[in-house]
Structures are given as C-alpha cells and as structure tokens.
Amino acid sequence: MPKIKYDHIYKDIKAKIETGEYEFQAMLPSEHTLVSEYGCSRNTIRRAIAALVKDGYVQTMQGKGVRNIFQPVEPNSFILGSIESFKESSIRNHRKGTTRVVAFTQLHADAKIAKKTGFAQGTLLYYVQRVHYLDGKALILNHNYFRQDLVPGLTPQIAAQSIYDYIEKELHMTIVTSKRIMTVEKMTQIDEKYLDLNDYNCLAVVTSQTYNDQGEMFEYTQSRHRPDYFRFQDNAVRRPVS
C-alpha cells in the first residue's frame, strides 16, 4: 500500500528500463507525456526522474529530453551500492551465506577506540567479531561496535543471524544514513587466522558509521573483504558550478 506516488512512478519507470521496454540510449517520454500517463503533477514526475539520475539509469538534458543510459552489470560479485547487510546482499546475489560469531563482548570505549570509532570516550559498547562465509569460503571479517544503550539485548545468537533484522524488526529503530570509507589495507594476523586469502596480502576495508532516525550514531563497523569478492559501485553526477 504505497501511498508515495513518486516512488511508485520511480519503480515503474525503473522496471521499464531494466526490462528493455525503454531501449538503451533512447529517449524517455517527455515529462509532459508522463504527467498524462501517470495522472500526476510535473513535480512528482521530476522527483522520480531525479532518483533515476542518481541511480545512473538516465541522463537529463535541458531542451532535449531524458536518455536511458542503463547498462546491466554482471550480477556475480558482491555489490555495495546502498546500505544493506550481509544477509541482504547474499539474497540479492542468490548465494548461500553463513555467519560465525568469533567474539562477543561488552566494553567501554577507551581513548583509542573513541578516536577510531567516533564514539565518546567511556561509552558502553557491544563488540562483535564475525566471519561471513559464502559458498563455503571465509570472505569477510567484520568488527562491529554497537552502542549498548541504543541496541540493548544483543546476544551471540542474534549476531549469528542478522543484527539488522533485530534492530529494525525487534527494536523498531530506523536506520537512515551511513557514512562509509573504503580503503585497502595490509593483511593482519587476525585476518590471516580467519579468512581464506589465497595469496593476497591486503584486503578491501569498509569502515562505516551508521545513524538512526534520531541522528544518533549507534554503530561503527569495520568490514574486511577478500579482494576478489569485493566490488563497490557508484554513480557520480557533476553539480552545477558556482
């Protein structure tokens, strides 16, 4: 029951692009036409199109129209394009993933952890260390820090399933924004202990700070990926200049 009109239109056009009903490099119907088709205002159409631009699906050109520039990607490797959990990614990539919890403790943020994570010193945190397996291979090592007051009642059992499910469905907390930084780091002894690294001596590392709908940062995560199963996609749009 989506009452959000522009989101419905966004999804509808997106589907038409993905199925090829709108051809690659062809123009979409004009905004005016779409207004008639969907029976809505021009603003609403423009919001839907703006979302497609952000996804890298279409390109708008003043005075000309809107062009479909969507090209499908190989759905093979792991793609981090939005905020999603390992479980969600596994499902989207049609793979069977399992998770093993190798550490689960509570701790107070000392100066070092505070600096690294961005939590205030002294904050009570859950610390969870997990290994994610895909097709039997140990591919991802996750270090999670959760604010204990915002994510209460966390257990190793929950951590072995999906912490995000717990946060959203049990605690009814809404996850809103996430700042992520991607780097490549030298392998550590811990990585070597838990991951199948072939002969790589480094990993793709994603550190992220996640905020809830109160603007509170409740999670800091460092996610260490085996290089050949890592892929990060991004669509950049140049903003108008001053």
Add this chain to the structure above:
Amino acid sequence: MPKIKYDHIYKDIKAKIETGEYEFQAMLPSEHTLVSEYGCSRNTIRRAIAALVKDGYVQTMQGKGVRNIFQPVEPNSFILGSIESFKESSIRNHRKGTTRVVAFTQLHADAKIAKKTGFAQGTLLYYVQRVHYLDGKALILNHNYFRQDLVPGLTPQIAAQSIYDYIEKELHMTIVTSKRIMTVEKMTQIDEKYLDLNDYNCLAVVTSQTYNDQGEMFEYTQSRHRPDYFRFQDNAVRRPVS
C-alpha cells in the same frame, strides 16, 4: 553571479556547518525560519537541504527538525567523492602533483577492448597511459581510452597537463555523469614497472565510464592506485521502502 538560488543557499548553509556556526549534533533552523531568512519558497530551501543530506552533512527527521551530523575528515589522503581529475584532487589536498605520459597511441577497439570498455567494436580511440606522482612518489597508474571523434586533437602535451581542462575549456564539452566501480586487484608487471608499491601485492582499482551532456560515453578509464594513498568516501541514504 549565480542565478541558481537553491545552490547559493546550499553553499551558504554548508559553509555555516563547516565553520561551526551551526554546531555538531545541533538542530538547524526550521524550514519555515530559513524561508524567512533567505526570502524564498519552502521548495527552494528543501532542495538545498536535500543536497546537504546527500553530502552526509545533515539528517532530516520528520516532526523534529534537521540535525547537523557533519564531522570533518582528515584531509590527508586522496579522496574520491565526486568527479574530479588528478589535478583537481592534488589542488584540493594541497599537494604538488606531476604527471608523466608513458604511452600515447590511437587504436580501433577490438572485441576484447570493446567488451572491457563498453565502446562499440571498431570505435577509433585514443589510448593514454599515465603515471601520477605526488610528493615525488609514483602512486597512480592511469589507462585512459577516449573516443577520438568526441575528444579530437588530443596530444601527449595535453595529456601531460590536464585532459579534463582541455575537454571542458577547449572543446567546451560538459562532463555530466560517471559510473565508477571500485575493486582491488592483484599487481601486474606493468604496475610493478611504473609504481612504487612498497611490499603491497595489490592495488585499488577504479574503473569509470564518463558521459557528456549528450548522453554519449566518451571516456573509459582504469585508475590503479597504491593502497596507502587511496580512499573512497560515500554517504548512503536509505530510501523509503515499498
């Protein structure tokens, strides 16, 4: 003389956040207040705020307000957060960069190149291979492919300066969107030959397809970075669910 009002407001609020005039974790003035302050409509304010949300500067909360969640990042390493050239990045990071052109040829896209780059087979291309130095260290190896018909008159001399300057200022072509994919790859002999890799055996690789304002893909680039000078930042916002 920016006639674009919402961009002016966006920049103004952004500056107030960066300078600390709006404090971290504090609420911004309400949209209603900002409408009075800037003497514009609420729509315009909302566009400016939406841009700040996308930048990870603020977080909106229905019924409550808009919270400043901006935290400055260390300006040390290279940041790829938008479409910018090596030259632009160097300047923004206050470093002195130089560029050496190690290969410059024309070629027709064969089947292999066509598959890799996304150009149609048979397309006439410039191929440029360049090494970027920062503070005297060879850090980035770039493989660029440009469509010869869209970027005519390219020379090794231009490649040694800034190809993007040439494209925008000489050819007056507007660069609009760029799709980028970040991966980590094993080092090759070519990488070893040109880059100072310490004892890393892999690199951060960014492949990008860049489109002009006609929706034509005119460039394919593979950019290979030494791991310790690479950093990619991203702000993800969870979209409304269906």
Add this chain to the structure above:
DNA sequence: GCCGATTTGTCCGTATGTATC
C-alpha cells in the same frame, strides 16, 4: 539568422498528510 514549439530547469504559493512534542 530568426522565430516558435518543445523540453527540461528553477521557483513560487498552497494544500494536505504524518510525526513529534
């Protein structure tokens, strides 16, 4: 080169819904 039709870009005012306090 000019003009008019088309199309997207920007902006305004207003109304209604929904969440918070």
Add this chain to the structure above:
DNA sequence: CGATACATACGGACAAATCGG
C-alpha cells in the same frame, strides 16, 4: 489536543536550451 516540523503533492509561471522550419 494543538502547535510545530518535515514529507508529499498539485498547479502555475518563467527561464534556458534545443531543434525544426
């Protein structure tokens, strides 16, 4: 419950870019 705040949506106006005659 009412006041405040953001979210969605509508309709209209004009500007800017493109294209064809």
